[in-house]
Amino acid sequence: MIRRLARTGAVLAAASLLLTACSGGGNDSAPKAAPTRHPVFDQKLDRQMFLALRQSQKAGSASFTQTLTLTTRKGKAVQTLQGRLDFARNTGDATVRWKVPEQYSDAAKDLLLGRAPGRSNADALGRFLVDGQHITYRAGSADYWLRYAGGDYDASRRTLDKLRGTEAAVGGTLLEALGGAEATSRQGGNYQANVPLDPVWNMLPGELSEQLTSESYTPGVSRTKRVPLTASLDDQGRFTRVRADLSGMLAKKGGFFAGATSLTVDLELSGYGRSKPDTRADGQILDAAGTVRLIHQVKPGHCVDFSTGQRDIELVADIPCAKPHDGRVFAQTTFGGHAYPGRSAAKAQATESCRGVFDRVPGAWTAESDEKRSYWYMWSSEYDWQQDRKGRATCYVVTARGQA
Incomplete structure (x- = not known):
């Protein structure tokens, strides 16, 4: 009985060794994690x-x-x-x-x-x-x-x-x-x-x-x-x-x-991840809705800047004359009661109108001209004339840039 028990113990010990060996072999053959695919270079x-x-x-x-x-x-x-x-x-x-x-x-x-x-x-x-x-x-x-x-x-x-x-x-x-x-x-x-x-x-x-x-x-x-x-x-x-x-x-x-x-x-x-845009303007901010308008909407005597960011020659910023400005409007006139007369005639009407009023407006409005006694004017296009059923002329002087 004793010898028989010893043999059984030997068999159990051997089985234990076999199980241990099998367990070790199983770890070596386990599937490895797939390499991470690059989010750009490994795609189509x-x-x-x-x-x-x-x-x-x-x-x-x-x-x-x-x-x-x-x-x-x-x-x-x-x-x-x-x-x-x-x-x-x-x-x-x-x-x-x-x-x-x-x-x-x-x-x-x-x-x-x-x-x-x-x-x-x-x-x-x-x-x-x-x-x-x-x-x-x-x-x-x-x-x-x-x-x-x-x-x-x-x-x-x-x-x-x-x-x-x-x-x-x-x-x-x-x-x-x-x-x-x-x-x-x-x-x-x-x-x-x-x-x-x-x-x-x-x-x-x-x-x-x-x-x-x-x-x-x-x-x-x-x-x-x-x-x-x-x-x-x-x-x-x-x-x-x-x-x-x-x-x-x-x-x-x-x-x-x-x-x-x-x-x-x-x-x-x-600078990926490190760049921070400016979110605050370094200076005075004017509300465009109350500042930018068509030049024929500017009241005589008011001052304007011509750069609004919109690349539209008829749009100006209506700003206080105490600030540096590009120009000053000295007259607004209208021509109504007849159809568009053609470009040359519309221009001639604007020329005559601004010439007639130049010497009658306050001298301060025209004294800022960058060339003595010179002034400019804009007049309605055919489309604008037909839309409003009248023509307009805006008379203004151009100031030396930065003049206040």
Whole structure:
């Protein structure tokens, strides 16, 4: 009995050793966790541009510099748009600057910079703050900001609307087009891609696109047209550099920029997660709804600035004359009771009207003229004359910039 029990114990001990060995072997052969897929680089190539945009926004904030360069026989016109974006809070700030060659025609400068009545061009410098409710704009020559709410401007003109983006608070950048970009090849973090024309067309400043576009690149009609794009991403799949080459859309004939050789847009992004936009204007804020109006609505004796951010020659900021200002209205006249007489006749009526009243208004209203006894006037277009069933003339002097 004793010997038999010993043998049983030996068998049990061996079985225990076998079980221990089997248990160890089971741990070595357990399935390992699958490696984490990169949110951009490990996805389908044709979706990587879209995913890179989302990855960039996921960082929360970023700084940006965008440079638009138009090259012609008369030199390069360059627009620089620089600022900061808070994707999470949908806020942003930016400064826009134009550098335009002196050799460009007045018409070309007007198109790029906008016109200022009685001056060569509108400001080449402007700043703006954007949030969910307002666009706050400050012209380079002004010491105050204009705060626009959604209903305080003509959205059909698209000038201020272009300052508000959909992919970021600040509009007018290539970020607006990257959601529709499609990569065609990749080498490391560098891509060749293309993007639909329409969103790039819509981000161009002012009326530039209308003058540049060739017939084959008509937006809306040429929905299948695409623009070549190059892009660089960082290790986390966020955009660092993007270039769109719009040279293919340049018109070969006609327009102010006939013969232009290239048009490129370069966007650089940096400071992910560390950039904080300005949310407060550094100076006085004027409510645009009570300040910006058509020049024929300004009362005689009131002072005006011509830069409102809307690129509309008839819109001015009606400001106190104690502040530096661009001009002073000295008369408003109307011509009623007859149909539009034609441009030459309407201009002649405005000329005669302003000449007749110039010497009869208070001297303080006209003494500020930057040229002695010189004045300017605006008159109704055919459309305005027909709408109001009468014509108007606004008479004003242009002051030395910054005069109070």
